[in-house]
Amino acid sequence: MKKVLIVLILIIVGFISFGYIQKHNGLNGDKWIGIGILLVTFVLMPLFLYSRFKNKETRERMLNLGLKKKEDTDNQ
Template sequence: MKYFIKILFVAILLLICIGYYYKNIGNHATGDKLVGVGILVSAFILMPLFIYHRWKNKNVKDYMLTEENLNKMRDYEKENNKP
């Protein structure tokens, strides 16, 4: 999954760069389409895959401010702030 995300990222960058190249040589319609497709693929395919890959084995409760986690933080501060 990690390599697929990297390859997709490089492909999107190339697509956007090629789109800007086409815009510079005078073919604005094709350049705009390529840049637009690159942005859409990055927003609707790459970002969800990346977020899923980074969060698939994580516990969401570890990152929420529950009473238990607040107590852990207070206890940690008390232990580490001793003179």
């Protein structure tokens, strides 16, 4: 999964760089920049979050204010 994420980051950087080069040359590079940003948002971020939290306990990821307050009072 780590190799997939690295390759995906390189592809995204390539799209965004190509878009800026096209824009600098007076062409329409906004499309390529937009594709790169969409890939970051809808492909890279969910894959990263999945790979980061796939072996974790669900309770470790949940925000439970009642337990948090109880832990804070126990520590004091």
